[in-house]
Amino acid sequence: MKPDLNIYAGNRLEILARQLARLVRQPLPSPLAPEIIVVQSRGMQRWVSMALARHNGICANCAFPFPNAFLQELFRKLIPDLPDQSLFDPAALTFRIMKVLPAGMHWKGMSEPLPFFPESSFEYAKRVLIKKQVHDGYNCAI
Structure with missing residues (x-):
């Protein structure tokens, strides 16, 4: 299975959190690979992790990079000489x-x-x- 990139937009965070909780409920192919959830701030990271824990009972093995760090890591994988x-x-x-x-x-x-x-x-x-x-x-x- 290849990695997916899911982008959801909306103005109702509760609905978006519920959809994200459904997505992360499905296990990744590798049990050691973290779920990568891009967030804009540490406050949003905290809110998303608490929403996932509320919906799924736990929030574990999730990485919350900022957009710039996520793109830099992605570019580094695509362009090794970066x-x-x-x-x-x-x-x-x-x-x-x-x-x-x-x-x-x-x-x-x-x-x-x-x-x-x-x-x-x-x-x-x-x-x-x-x-x-x-x-x-x-x-x-x-």
Whole structure:
């Protein structure tokens, strides 16, 4: 049996949880292989695991990767020569964003000092705050 990818969408989490509970009730071909359930946050992981336990009596051997980690692992299996660290890893992305930000400091709204930073650290603080906004926006989009 080949692995399946099931994607369900809806706005009623109770119904989606019940459907997921039915799916994971069926054993996988390998008893050691975990069920992989992609979630957006640790809170969602906790809620899904509790919903599965409520419907099935237990929630065990489930992996809950975030979308970015799931895709990185999938790409790593498909492309063995892929580097260990993604270009979009938060640590690497921070420095990549910091490198290109100085060119955009002349954009509209970027010339006013922030009241909670001393003038001497204004440029650096501006870059850090913008980097954080760009990074957080990227993580939400993935």
